[in-house]
Amino acid sequence: MQGVPTLQIALLASSRQLLKWFALAASAAACGQLLHAMGVPAGLFLGPMLAAMGFGIAGSNLRLHRQIFRFGQGCVGLLVAHSVTWTVLSAMVQSWHLMLVATLITVLLSALVGLGTVRFGGIPGSTAAWGTAPGAASAMVMMAEENGADGRVVATMQYVRVVCVVMIGSLVSHLLGATAGASVASGAPAVVQDPQPMATLLSVAVVLAGITLGNRLPAGALLTPLLLGGALQLSGLLTISLPEPLLAAAYGAIGCYIGLRFDRPTVRYVWRRLPTMIAGALALILACAACAYLLAVAMGTDFLSMYLATSPGGLDAMAIIAVETHADVGLVLAMQTLRLFGVILTGAFCARQIIRLTQAR
Structure with missing residues (x-):
């Protein structure tokens, strides 16, 4: 008999948790559809993010399973793979030196900002070094904790920057009127309006295979489906088909x-x-926007594509905005991916230099 109240309490707690998830899903969907209807770039992504921030700060104690997040990344990666053509690959190969320069400049700028936050913000050097690194947020948090930094502060710095990048990126895209400027696109992918069931099933299978194979790679859930789907598409073995409800989810x-x-x-x-x-x-x-302007002039490309390509962090978010605004998706993904690996490879060295300089001061 004593177990009955305990069971009732457990059922009540479970019901409350289900209600929270239902409220979050409804709020996220409503916000996403509202922003999408208003023509906000990446509104289907930005709306759920803002709704979830409200739930998180309100103390809902909800945590989305990481595999669901990875599946979402895989879908975005496969959507971007739709833009992988031989023309895009040729253009990327011809501009590899400018992409490398842009990557180095972004890493140096992040190091300078890290020093500034230590000098004027009172944040410890070890934390600021990882918190300002423009790489995958989850990867930077794990590397920071392995090197003795405060993971909570590093995670907050990383995700604060991601939110700022997404919101400012959406604003810039809207002000530049990119949704009307489809002429700047070089094979930007589009949602399949009349998807074939078999092609959709094969596309989802590629996503599942990609996130499984890329389990141990940085941003592997996005990059592996992108590479796998792009290779299959170039070979003619796959017709990428992703219906709009799946992409919205x-x-x-x-x-x-x-x-x-x-x-x-x-x-x-x-x-x-x-x-x-x-x-x-x-x-x-x-600082990255100023760098983007100079690189856009040097490479002869549009400013929006270069701005998204050099934005510090949020590879999946920048991919979504690039797709929504018909920007040069190939350029954006190439430079974002190059910088991601560059930051991961040089992150420990840059962090040690920032710590050494701040300790010397």
Whole structure:
């Protein structure tokens, strides 16, 4: 008999949790559709992210399973693979030296911003070094914890920058009127309006295979389906077919995963340093935007594509915005991927240099 109240409490708690998930899903879908109807670039991603941030800060204690997040990344990667053509690959090969220069400049700018946050924001050098690194947020957090930095602050700095990058990227895309400028696209992918069931099943199978094979790679859930799907498409073995509801769910999964990371304890822990984090993120975004303008002139490409390509962080988010705005998806993904690997390979060295300089001061 004593077990009955315990069972009732467990059922009640489970019901409350299900109601929270239902409320989050409804809010995310409503916000995403609203922003999408308003013509906001990547609205189907931005809306769920903002809704999830509200739930996280309100103390809902919800956490989206990482495999759902990875499946969303895989769908975005396969969608981007739709733009992989021989023409795009040829253009990327011809501009490899400028892409490498852009990657080096972004890494140096992030190091300077890291030093600035230590000098003017009072953030420890070891934490700032990893928190300002423009790479995959999850990878930077894991590497930071392995090197003795505070993972909570690093995670917050990374995701604050991701939110700033996404919101400013959407604003810039809207102001430049990119949705009307489809002429700048070089094979930008589009949602399949009348998907074939067999082609859709094969596309989903490629996504599942890609996220499984890329389990141990940085951003492997996005990059492996992209590479696998692109190779199959170039060989004529696959016709990529992703219906709009599936893509909307993928965008929402990525947005909710990022938004729910902003829970109340984390925000309370870093509240005093939050203005410094936001200022550092904005400074890095502005510096990268200036670099993007110069590179766009040098490479003869449009500013929006170069801006998205050099934005510091959020590979999947930038891919979504590039697809939605008909930007040069191949350029964006090539430079974002190159910088991702560059940051991972040089992250430990740059962090040690920032720590050494701040300790010397």
